[in-house]
Each structure stands twice: as C-alpha cells, then as structure tokens.
Amino acid sequence: MVGAGPVGLTLAIGLRRLALRVRIVDKAPATKHEARALVLWARAREALDALGVGETLRRHGVELDVVTIHARGRALGELTTGWARSAHARPLNIEQHDIERLLCEELARLGTHVEWNTEVTDVKVHDDRAEFTLRHEDGSVESAAAPWIVGCEGTASVVRDRLGIPFEGRRRTGLQVVQGNARPTWSLGHEPGRGHIFLAPHRSLLVFPLPGGGYRFFCFRDDPDPSLAAAPTLGELRDLVADTARMPELRLGPTEVPWLNRARFSDRVAARLRCGRGLLAGDAAHAWAPVGGHGMNVGILGAHNLAWKLAAVHHGHAREELLDTYSDEQRLLAVRYIREMRFNFMELPLPPLGYRAFTATVPAALARRGFQRRLDLRLSDLGRSHAGGALSWHRPGRRHRTGPRAGDRMPDVTVTTCPVDPTDPAPTRLHTLLGYERWTLVLHAARAHPGVLDRLREACATFPAPVRVLAVTPWDGAEAARLGHPDDLRLVRPDGYVGLVAPLARTALLRDYLAVLAADGPGAVRESRPIRPHRAH
Template identity: 55%
Template sequence: MKQDVEVLVVGAGPVGLTMAIALRRLDMRVRVVDRAPGTNREPRADVIFPRAGEALGALGVGETIRRHAYEMESGTVFSSGRRVGTFITGRLSSRYPTAMTIEQHQIERLLTEELARLGVTVDWRTRVTDLAQDDAGVHVTVEHPHQRVEHIEAAWVVGCDGVRSTVRRRLGIAFPGAERRNMQVVQGNVVPSWSLTDKPGNGYFFLAPYRSVIAFPTPGCGYRIFCVRDNPEPRQDDAPTLRELRDLVAEAARMPELDLVLTEPVWLSRARFADRIATRLRSGRVLLAGDAAHTWAPLGGHGMNVGMLGAYNLGWKLAAVHRGQAADPLLDTYDAEQRVLAEGVIRDMRTSPMEMVLPPGANGLRGLLVGAMLRSSSMQRRTEWMMSDFGRHHRHSPLSWHRSRWPTGGPRAGDRLPDVPVVTADGHPSRLHDLLGYNRWTLLHHMRYADTAAENALRLVQAACPAPMTFVPIAAAGREAARSLGDPANFLLVRPDGHIGLVCPVNRPAGLRDYMRRHLVGDPRPVPDAPAVAGRAAG
C-alpha cells in the first residue's frame, strides 16, 4: 500500500500535539487532523507536573512552556477558615522541580507553534468518518469543510480524540468504568477580592464540610478556582453562575464579603466524571492515547499529564517498530505500562485527602491530619514526590529486567532514571538527564570500567543492536548522587523516554544480549548466561 503518511494523529489537544512533536523529533512523517475549528479557547486543564515537564523538555518544548507559566512554589492550607500550614516545593532533583500552572488553551497554542516549526500544521475542521486496517496499513476516511471527502493511507494511526473518541468506537473497543458518586466539580477563572497575598506560584487550599476548594494563580487570568463538592442535584447540568462559585468559595474559606470578577476568556464549568480505561490501547496498527484511552475525575490535575506521558512513551516505540529497530511486541508494552499508570493515578486520587467530599466530623479530622503532615518535612517530601509523578514506574512491564544479584539500593528496572549530578569521562560536570536522548538508548556504567575487558565485551554485544545506542561512562558527583545510582558494578540500560530498561552487572554481557534479542531483535530464545568477563576495573 502506498502510504500518504507514516503516522496519522487524530486529535490536536495537548496529548495529540505532544504525540506529533515526539514523532517529528524522530523524523517520522506525521499528519494531524481535528474536527474543531482551531486551538481550544477554553482553559480546561491548567497544571503540568514535573515528570511531564521533563518529557516536554526532552522533546524541546519544555522551556517554552516554562517561560509562559508560573512555577508552583507553595500552597497554604485552611480548614474551616483556620490556617493549618503551608506546603513548600522545590526539593526535587530535576530541571523541572516544580509544577507549572498554565491554561490548556495556551499549552495548545505553544505546542501548535512548535509543531509548525517542525513542518506540520494541523488540519482543522477535519473529522474522521471511517477507519479500516490490514497488515499493510490503515485506510482512513476524513471529511473536510463543505463535505469534501479525503481518503488517507497511513502506516499507523494514533487516536487522541478524547472521551467520545471516534477512533475507539470505530475499532469497537469498550470503555468500561463507573461514575464518581456524589461528586461534582465546579470551576472558574476569576480575580478574588480577598486580603490574602497574591503572588505567582503561591496558591491556597480551603477544606470545608462537603467541599474542598483549590485556588492557584494562572498567567493572564487571575486564579483558577477548582471546587470539589457534593452533588445535591444530580440532574443539574448547566454551567454554574458566578454567584454560585462565589458562594462555594466564600463558605469554604469563611470569607462572607468575598467578591469574584470573571477574567477573559470566560471559564465557568460544572462537570461530573467517570473513571474509565479502554479495554485495549492497541488494535493492530491503531493505538489510543489521552482521554481516548483513559479518563477520570480531575482530582489532582493529572489527566493531561498522564496523557502527555503516554505520548512520550509511545512515540519512540512506534518509530522504532516502524523502522525495524525493535520487534513488534515492543508496542504492546505501551498498553501494559500506560494501563498501570492510569490505574495507579485513579487509585491514588480517590484517596487524596485534599479533594475528598467529607461530612463535618471527618473534615475536622482531615484538617488535623493535614496540619500534622505539613509540620513534617519527611511527609512534605513524600507528598511532593508523589505529586511530581517521579515515583510512577514500569517495574512490572515486560520491558523491565532487573538482573542485579544483590539488593544494593539505587534505581530498579522500570524506574525513572534519577536526574542527579555526575561527572563524565572527560571530567566535565553534567546532569544525568542531559546525557540521554529521545532518539536513542543509553548505556550508563561507572567510568572505572571504561576501556576494560568488561566494557569491550558490552560493546561487542551492542554492535548487533538494531536500534541506536550510546555508551556513557560516568561517576556520581557526590554521596547523594552515588546513593541514587546504586551499585557502581551495575550498568543501566536507559530507554529513550528516560526509564531504565535493564539493570545488570557490567561483567555479564549476556544480560544485554538477551534483552536486545527479546525486545529489539524479536527473538525470544534465552541466551545462556556467559561466565563473568575477566578483567580489572580501572581506578
């Protein structure tokens, strides 16, 4: 089949645009279609957490987002009008150590501009009407304005077309789940009249019976007010009035004289949500990402982030399989890993104390518990780590092999590689993530093994790898970095998306050979473990 494009991305929201940028960074021929008339003018999602920030940074657009965002530095918590403490961020070792607040329509504008610089413009007002696939590719029928019909031949299709995904429905993939009971979310972008300090990056949480309110400054539009409340009128589906939002915030914050003024663009929203995950995220040459693949109540603000991380996960795998640099089952690991990620976020957000709908007694207890947590530096660090998504891992993925023989600490296969300071073989200091590349695998090992028999044996194995792979000898810069990296006798094989695929002793090259044969060459036969390579480590 003669293909018009290598990948057709359906949907130009934040996830679809991230998907297209990731593929273009890998020089894939991409086309993006969306039934909307243009980039979204509604604010919707408004926070990018650190792990998604790292992903966008690796794709070359993270700094652009940062320049237009506020970095979230702190959040002060009130319970029934009483201040219980302040949460401080900035402890994480990363180029993106804090969450960034920026409205979704601004994110889409910046991503669309970046995609245009990469040679791709979105086909707006273009909707998918039919889709069929065979072993050679995917046949997609789209309709342009004035009922002009076009037939597109693509090697692959990625459906990023939202909760009501046409791609998912055309594939006949079920979208099971259940609605959240007794919960609605009321949102608005406003300028409040309160006497609290207004400072970019510093927000407020107001906990009260049957509701919790989150308010964070957002560039260009005052505060995003996000209220999780009970659902006394389940059939009410009209947008909230400004007066309704004001009353909810005033009662939760104990500020009876509070006034709110709407900003532009006007954003008042009432929504109810269900937790749903598609039964399959891959059907042959068609894959699902973002809200087309999974959706849940916006507790914690992680929906857009998880979708972006899914696109970051999928992009390099799709390019590798298409080019014969990896075996086809590599694409199935996207389904396995993204499903676990979505399930974990749904589970964690259901128990988030900051956004539960609680009666008076339980709300009072919540205030006491949150206050105690905020007085504990270790609990603050733990909470910041959880919210960053740095702890989200792929340890149970078929793509994660841990072959270290002793529990010596450090990262495990499937973990995000720590972004710690290191020294390279030429003596230059560097952050570890700066040594990675989205277009290649990276094999990290301690520089004491550089130019030894052990490294030479690994290089001989690597020569048969069908995918790009670089060797990087490093040494940890400091005791904390050394603890984060674990046993220096192990090498770390890092995937293009910054997760560790293989942890194995440097003198066991058969571990690397077996991993490559299974996941990149596509030969599942195990390789007998060779004897340890003799040779003295340098240094």
C-alpha cells in the same frame, strides 16, 4: 493522528523528532480557547523538555512554590513543592489552550500543520495499514490510509469505537466540579507562586495562580442536584468560594480570558490501547475525575512512552510487539491513578465526621519534612515506575541494592563525564546526557576500562537502534548512591526509564535484552509472540 489536544500534539512532536511523517487532524475549527487543564507536574515537564518544548512552556507559565491549607477560617499549614531532584521539580501552572498553541507552533516548525475542521468518521485496520475516512469542512469526503492511526480525540473517540475496544468503567456519582478563572478581592493578597486549598464539609476548594494574573478556582463538591448542567455564573462561583473559605466579604472579577465550567465525570479505561495498526492515547484511552490534576499529565506521559516505540517499530528497529508494552504500561498507570485518587482526601469532599478527623491530622502531617517529601514525590509523578513490566529486567550484582531498579525513572544525578579534567570537572545533570532518539547505557567511569567498554559496545552494535555507552562519575557520595553500585550497568530507555539492571560482567544479559526487542532488520517480519518479563534469579 486524530485529535490535536496536548496529547496528540505531544505525540506528533515526538514522532517528527524521530523522523516520521505525521498527519494530524481535528474536527475543531482551531486550538481551544477554553482554559480546561492547568497544571504540568514534574515528570510531564521532563518529558516535554526531552522533546524540546520545556523551556518554551516554562516562559509562559508560573511555577507553584507553596500551597497554604485552610480550614474553619484559619491556616493549618503549608505544603511546599520542589523537594524532588529534577530540573523541573515544581509544578507549572499554564492553561491548556496556551499549551496547545505553543505545541502547535513547535509542530509547525517541524514541518507539520494541524488539519482543522477535519473529522474522522470511519476506521479500519489491516495487517499492514490503517484505512480511514475523513469529512472536511466543505462537506467533501476523503478515503485515506497510513501505516498507523492513533486516536487522541477524547472520551467520545471514533477511533476507539471503530476498533471495537470497550471503554470500561462507570460514572462517578455524588461528585460535581465547579470551576472558573477569576480575580479575587480578598485579605490573602497575591503571590505569583502561592496557591491555597480550603477544606469544608462536603467540599474542597483549590485556588491556583494563573500566569496572566488572577486565579483558577476548582471546587470539588457534593452533587445535590445532578440535573443541573449549565455552567455556573460568576456570582454562583463567588458564593461557593466565599462560603467554603469563610470569606463573606469576598469579591470576584472576571479575568482577561473568562472561563466558567461545571462538570461531572466517569472513571474509565479502554480494555486495551492497541488493536493491530490502531492505537489509543489520552482521554480516548483513559479518563477520570480531575482529582489531583493528573489527567493531562498522564496522557502526555503516554504520548512520550508511545512515540519512541512507534518510531522504533516503523523504522524496523524493534518488533511490533513492542507496542503492546505501551498498552500494558499505560493502562496500568491509569488504573493506579483511578485507584489512588479515590483516597485523595485533600481534594475529595468529605462528610462532616470525616472532615473533622482529616483536618485534625493536617497540621502535624505538614510539620514533618518526610511527609512533605513523600507527598511531593507522589504529586510529581517522578516515583512512578514500570517495574515488573516486560521491558524491565532487574538482575543486579548479588549484594547491590542501591540505585534505581528496572522500570524506575533514571534519577537526574549530578555527574561529570569521562574523561574528567581535574581542574574543571564541569558537573552536569545526567538527564542532559540522555536522548530521546537513542538508548543510553550508563555505567560508573571508575569501571569503564577499555576492555569493559569494548565488550559493551560490541554487545550494543548488534541492536538496530542507536545506543550510547555513557561512562560518568557521580559528583559526590550521595549522588553515587543515587546512581547505583559501580559494578552494575543500567540501560536507559529513550523515555528515561531504566530497562535493564545487570552486572557489568554479565554482558550476555545485555545481549539477551536487546535481542528480545530487536527486529531482524528493516521491514522484517517475525513470528508474532509477546515480549515477556524477564525472570532472573
């Protein structure tokens, strides 16, 4: 593993939990002390929780409850969070250097320590291994090999360069981000769970509370002087904030860990995220302007996607072509983000006419519960889907249209397990019954007759990876609709996405799905062929 940022550390933790030995190196002397990324959205929080670090991160962050939108010196309305059905519905503000420190501590508990001051200078991949050259702090050079190598070392990725993978895209012009941590003296007071967005012509200012006190100020603005590269002073940030928010009396003081930054960005995605035994993740695979604050989150979701697939292939449970589905799914996710963020008018700086038109619509939009729900769902990443991908087979019963489709995140439905004690139903969230170390076959307990369960277990028994057959009872009618029709089964991937939707009576579809993924046995080599989407009629 090359790179010990949030993505590399997440991937390393995932692999260690799946019983793989991991070596992780980084040319930096230690974890970063710079603030950098700030927000973990709901889906990334779920992924980190599945890896056992969700509660630790929560204790060191602050959840964002509400954001007030301002323009022309007055409040236009409030955007509330937490509409999504998830144990981690609200965004968590926690600074990147704290995330890295906590993930490093968790990785150390799993028996792996980051090798700092160690730089990868060359990479070569072969059919059965990856060879690489390391330069250590004392100047010594080491030649080493591993079954796989994953580049998570950022946009200037040596791994990507040596694999010969183009980093496609272009520089974003006309956009500059000025940001910093500061303690404001202003009339708005301080609520730990409240943030603010200030809109003005040619700029948009986001202000989010920090766990240790103070706020992170992000100002997306036009770029009148592209030659200006130095970090802003606290005075420049104060003037920019005061002008945008129309608060001439504003004062900004430093936080305990000061940070000021000026940045410009490119929108780029690697042409592919896999080249044989070499893979890419995080900013080495995709990067864009931090509009929406999803860059780190998408990288973490990519690591969550990759770890179980890499472990399955390495353990001989699945064909090597499974790793190509990581490349396809993650690239498509990144491309969609870049496309969508170009229309994020809440954060992108607008010219005066566009600003007036947009801010005129904001109060009415924020007053609608439906708008709040849709926006919260999009920001949370819970609605992101791999539908249409090679691992998403959808063949429900003829008239069964309720519940998640193949490729969707499995909803965190409130259920009871079968059998149920009528005196103590013990409701629980479905996600607590899933597991990153296995697949889970979910069906309604009302249809879990002994013969049905025997057929399903028999079908799963031929698959080398563990599959849990889980019969559940939805807590009420609304939860039943979210779970899907009782006559359908749903096979949930280790990362929580639905792989297969099929009628309970069509056990052959389950067999076919698992057969396409499965390797012939530990260490087996099959004729290389892509895993293709299933076209069911």
